[in-house]
Amino acid sequence: MTVTMSTRPSQTSRRRRPKGGHEAGATVRRASPLTIGGLIIAAALSIAPLYWMLVVASRTSNSAYQWPPALLPGGNLGENIQRVLDNPDAAIFRGIVNSFIVSGTITVSTVFFGALAGFAFAKLRFRGKNALLLAVLVTMMVPIQLSIVPLYQMMGEFGWLNDIRAVIAPFLISGFGIFLMRQYSIQAIPDELIEAARIDGCSVWGTFRHVAVPALRPAAGVLGLLTFMQQWNEFFWPFIVLADPGNPTVQISLRTLNSAYHQDLSQIFAGMVIATVPLLLIFVFFFRQIISGIMEGATKG
Amino acid sequence: MSQEPVPESLPEHRAPRPRPPGGPPPPPDTPYSPGGVGSHGPDPSADDTRTDTDTHTVTKTETDTGAGAPGGRHGNAAVRTRPGPRSKRAMQGAGRRRRARLARLDLKVSPYAYVAPFFILFAIFGLYPFLYTIWISLTNESPINPETDFVGVDNYTRLFGDDRFWAAVVNTFGMFVLATVPQLLMALVLASWLNRRLRGLTFFRMSIAMPIVTSTAVVALVFGMFFARDYGLINGILGNFGVDPINWRASQWTSWLAISAMVDWRWTGYNALIYLAAMQAIPRDIYEAAEIDGASRVRQFWRITIPLLTPTIIFTVIISTIGGLQLFTEPLMFTSGSGALSGGTTGQYQTITMYLVQTMRTFNQWGYAGAISLVLFLMIVLVSAINFLLVRRLGSDR
Numbered sequence: 001m002t003v004t005m006s007t008r009p010s011q012t013s014r015r016r017r018p019k020g021g022h023e024a025g026a027t028v029r030r031a032s033p034l035t036i037g038g039l040i041i042a043a044a045l046s047i048a049p050l051y052w053m054l055v056v057a058s059r060t061s062n063s064a065y066q067w068p069p070a071l072l073p074g075g076n077l078g079e080n081i082q083r084v085l086d087n088p089d090a091a092i093f094r095g096i097v098n099s100f101i102v103s104g105t106i107t108v109s110t111v112f113f114g115a116l117a118g119f120a121f122a123k124l125r126f127r128g129k130n131a132l133l134l135a136v137l138v139t140m141m142v143p144i145q146l147s148i149v150p151l152y153q154m155m156g157e158f159g160w161l162n163d164i165r166a167v168i169a170p171f172l173i174s175g176f177g178i179f180l181m182r183q184y185s186i187q188a189i190p191d192e193l194i195e196a197a198r199i200d201g202c203s204v205w206g207t208f209r210h211v212a213v214p215a216l217r218p219a220a221g222v223l224g225l226l227t228f229m230q231q232w233n234e235f236f237w238p239f240i241v242l243a244d245p246g247n248p249t250v251q252i253s254l255r256t257l258n259s260a261y262h263q264d265l266s267q268i269f270a271g272m273v274i275a276t277v278p279l280l281l282i283f284v285f286f287f288r289q290i291i292s293g294i295m296e297g298a299t300k301g
Numbered sequence: 302m303s304q305e306p307v308p309e310s311l312p313e314h315r316a317p318r319p320r321p322p323g324g325p326p327p328p329p330d331t332p333y334s335p336g337g338v339g340s341h342g343p344d345p346s347a348d349d350t351r352t353d354t355d356t357h358t359v360t361k362t363e364t365d366t367g368a369g370a371p372g373g374r375h376g377n378a379a380v381r382t383r384p385g386p387r388s389k390r391a392m393q394g395a396g397r398r399r400r401a402r403l404a405r406l407d408l409k410v411s412p413y414a415y416v417a418p419f420f421i422l423f424a425i426f427g428l429y430p431f432l433y434t435i436w437i438s439l440t441n442e443s444p445i446n447p448e449t450d451f452v453g454v455d456n457y458t459r460l461f462g463d464d465r466f467w468a469a470v471v472n473t474f475g476m477f478v479l480a481t482v483p484q485l486l487m488a489l490v491l492a493s494w495l496n497r498r499l500r501g502l503t504f505f506r507m508s509i510a511m512p513i514v515t516s517t518a519v520v521a522l523v524f525g526m527f528f529a530r531d532y533g534l535i536n537g538i539l540g541n542f543g544v545d546p547i548n549w550r551a552s553q554w555t556s557w558l559a560i561s562a563m564v565d566w567r568w569t570g571y572n573a574l575i576y577l578a579a580m581q582a583i584p585r586d587i588y589e590a591a592e593i594d595g596a597s598r599v600r601q602f603w604r605i606t607i608p609l610l611t612p613t614i615i616f617t618v619i620i621s622t623i624g625g626l627q628l629f630t631e632p633l634m635f636t637s638g639s640g641a642l643s644g645g646t647t648g649q650y651q652t653i654t655m656y657l658v659q660t661m662r663t664f665n666q667w668g669y670a671g672a673i674s675l676v677l678f679l680m681i682v683l684v685s686a687i688n689f690l691l692v693r694r695l696g697s698d699r
Contacts, residue, residue, distance in 0.1 A: 031499035039494050043508035046570060049523045050515065052534075056526070065532040117416045126412035132420075139423050145627050145654055146678045147430030149437055149667045154430065170426040173419045203404070204411035233516035235630045240658065251518045258522055258637045265526070272519045279514040287507055294513070294571060295578035 053276070057081075057269035064265040080270035089260060091246055092271050095253035098164050099275075102249060103231040109172040110227045111220045117173075118181025119212045123189055124204070133182070140175040144237055155241050162244040167237060177223050184219035185212065222293035225286050229279055250275045438671035445665050456672035466673065468648055469656040470680075472557070476632075476652070477625035480561035485617060487569050489610075492576035493602065509570040520563050521634030528559040550635065556650040563631045568624075572617050579613035580606060611692060618688045626681050629654040653677050 031039075056064050059074035085093055120126070121133050144151070151170065152161075160166035189212055197207045238249045245256045254275055257268045283290060438456055442449040460466055495505060512520070527534045528549040536546045549555045583606065591601050607614075632650045633641050642659040644651025651659075657677065661670035 029497050031494065031497035035494045035497060036499060038490075039499075039505045042491055042494075043505055045566070046508045046511055049520070049527075049566065050511065052527075053519070053523055064526070067532065067537050069534060069537065113418050117419050120412045120415035124412040124415070126409075129412070132416055136416075136419065139427055141623070141682075142427055142431065143623065143627055143678070143681070145629075145657065146674050147427070147434045148657070148674065149661055149671050150430035150433035151426065152661070153667075154426075170422075173422050175419070175423075178416075178419060203407050205407075208415075229514055233514075233518075235516065235518050236627075236654075239630075239633075240662075243662075251516055254516075254518045254522065255634065258525075258634060259639060259641065263637060268522060272522060276515060276519055279516075280511075283511065283514045287503075287510075290513075291506060291510055291574060294510075294574050 050276070050280075053269055053272050056265060057273045059266060061264050061266040064269075076266065077270065077273070080266045081274060083264075084257070084267045084271040084274070087257070087267065089245060090253045090257045090271065091248055092250065092253040092257070092274060094246075095248045095250035096274065098248065099232055099250040100278075102164050102167050103228045105168050106171050106231045107224050107228045110174050110177045111224045113173045114177030114181045114223055115212065115216050115220055116208065117178045118183075119185050119189070119208055119216070121178065121182040122185030123191070123194060123212070136175045136178050140179070144170065148237075148240055152240060160241070162242055162247050164242070164247070164249070166241040167234075167249065170237070171231065171234075174227070177227065180223050181216060181219055184216060188215045188219065218289075221286075222289050222296075225282065225290050226293050229282065229290075232279055434671045434674060436671075437668055438675055440668045442667040442671075443665050444667065449668075452668065456669050457676075459669065460672050460676060465648060465651075466653075466656060469644075469651050469653045472553070472632075472644070472648075472650055473626055473628060473652040473654075475553075476557050476560055476564070476628060476650070477622070479557055480564035481618070481621045481625055483561075484565045484569050485572055485614070485621065487565070488572035488576055488617070491569065491573035492580055493606070495573065495577050496580045506574070509573060511570070512567045513571050515567065517563075517567065517630040518634055520567050521631045524559065524563045524566070524631075525635055525637070528562075550645060551649075553649040556632075556635065556645060560628075560631050560635060560650060564625070564628070568621070572621075575613060575617055576610065579610050583609050611695075615689055615692045618692055619685045622685045622688055623681055626677065626684060627654050628652045629658075653680075 054077075055070055055073050057080055058077035059070055060076055063070050063074065084090065117136075121129065121136075155161050155166040158166070160169070193211045193215075194207055197211045202210065233251065234249070235251045235255075238252050239255070242248055242252050245252070248256065254268070254271055257271050439451060439453060440449050441452050441455075491509060495502070495509070499505075528536075530536060530546055530548045530550070533546075533549070535549070536544075540546065547555055549559045587605055587609075588601055591605060596604065629652060632644050632652055633655060635641075635650065636643075636645065642651075642655050642663060644655050653673070654677070657670055657673045660666050660673060
């Protein structure tokens with residue numbers, strides 16, 4: 001795990017590049033028409049399924065079965081959304097509320113404990129630090145699939161089956177979060193500031209609160225976004241412990257909709273729109289942070 | 302890594318030598334802690350005496366801001382910056398000593414307190430279940446069985462003769478290869494395209510990253526419709542070329558293709574962004590030098606880009622391996638209705654994880670499910686290791 005902020009210098013050059021024209025930044029090759037064509041196809045393929053989702057969700061169910069297929073959105077989106085919200089089996093409104101609670105709680109907790117432990121690993125000195133850090137990294141490799149049987153039993157004993165606490169508890173702290181915050185702490189918190197805080201009589205907690213927290217804010221935002229997105233889309237574990245369709249997360253609602261005997265496609269797709277829109281909004285507003293989080297998270301790994 | 306106590310700090314405290322203002326700063330690249338000397342310093346009694354001497358010396362050496370002795374003198378430092386009336390200070394002596402001791406305790410205990418929540422949670426929801434899985438895989442535990450017996454390695458011997466399990470293994474690996482290889486190749490190409498000077502870069506990046514926010518359940522449902530036998534988009538397009546409607550779910554290869562398409566759509570952009578980040582970290586002058594030497598662009602790509610990208614490729618391959626061998630949601634959602642865990646009428650796209658869940662939830666065989674999950678874990682570790690060696694080999698060959 002060699003750890004560098006290797007993306008930093010390149011980011012400045014990247015910012016210069018799209019302005020184009022200036023030969024000063026011309027070390028990066030200009031895209032050929034062929035490249036642009038390829039990119040347009042890739043972009044279209046990436047967007048098409050989401051667009052298609054919107055088209056089906058905004059038309060009548062019958063229009064999903066026509067050829068050639070409808071290519072433009074219709075006017076039934078509101079009606080379809082109303083129908084899926086009224087569908088008693090899918091409990092999708094409950095699912096959305098639950099998903100917000102689950103993803104929100106896990107996000108806050110992951111960011112807070114990630115920052116706390118990341119700060120400790122980066123800036124505090126204590127015996128056994130490296131061994132503990134290694135242990136954190138190793139735990140990142142252990143998938144939940146590995147131990148679903150005991151975890152399921154455990155949730156049963158806690159009385160948490162079909163309860164969203166079962167979905168929240170195992171994910172409250174992530175090794176990835178700690179690692180990300182540690183990497184960021186190393187370069188974002190100057191040792192001089194910590195020293196200054198101490199000279200002013202700050203406790204370790206005070207140092208964390210007044211020095212680390214402000215400095216870690218950008219990374220905390222990125223980690224929060226990635227965590228929220230991941231938890232919102234989580235399927236496997238909720239599928240195991242939220243078997244009763246009455247108290248689902250939104251993804252489980254979709255599954256229930258899909259397994260109904262009579263499939264009402266426009267209703268299913270309206271449900272999918274509901275399940276996707278919150279994340280799409282987040283994505284559009286925080287696009288830069290999310291992209292940089294993915295890109296930097298990887299190069300640091 | 303246990304830090305040695307800084308040896309010269311002790312005499313320095315006792316007899317502070319005059320030092321020029323803004324003396325030597327601490328080495329910038331060694332992150333010392335507020336814990337510094339305090340957390341690893343000499344025993345507390347020695348510290349206490351030091352505190353007393355310090356209160357006298359501090360007033361004499363105002364220029365010594367403690368830059369040379371990072372850490373350790375927490376309480377005194379506080380006093381130094383808030384100089385109160387001297388008589389009051391003397392009265393506060395005992396309290397200050399207690400405060401100093403508390404501060405040292407704070408420095409010593411806080412780091413552990415900060416990392417403890419993770420380890421406590423991991424012990425409950427990670428380590429304990431893992432160890433318990435090992436135990437349970439040696440029993441015949443079942444929720445419908447009143448008593449549990451120790452059965453030794455029976456579950457494992459049964460597993461090795463279990464045709465359905467091996468069919469699931471074949472399916473999982475088949476879809477893993479079918480999904481991962483084109484996905485990573487496409488991601489490489491996309492990344493090299495995105496690494497050019499062009500208009501609308503943000504738009505392209507944004508649209509290529511958009512699948513990441515789509516949940517696997519949604520992906521599976523949309524693609525499930527694309528790959529429908531009747532009225533499906535893919536069959537419709539193929540029909541224009543005179544191909545008869547394909548029942549994608551019916552046979553092994555076609556269902557694998559459809560499910561791999563879902564995986565590819567969701568993850569190609571993600572991997573492309575990771576490759577792009579790594580490509581942008583390659584210094585430009587390497588390419589310039591190659592250009593001067595007359596290397597073609599294709600040659601540059603294979604001789605410079607790929608070898609320098611090897612660590613990143615290893616990263617993506619391992620992430621894809623871990624994800625791919627646990628494939629679950631896409632094949633599950635490919636079947637609508639109940640019985641989806643079987644992965645098709647003859648289990649043609651049932652993955653290991655689906656079989657694991659089926660064994661646990663439908664067949665109620667918890668002990669056997671434990672054995673399956675452990676074997677799955679071993680497979681993930683093994684395949685990750687093999688891929689790691691393979692990719693490293695490829696990278697160094699060039």
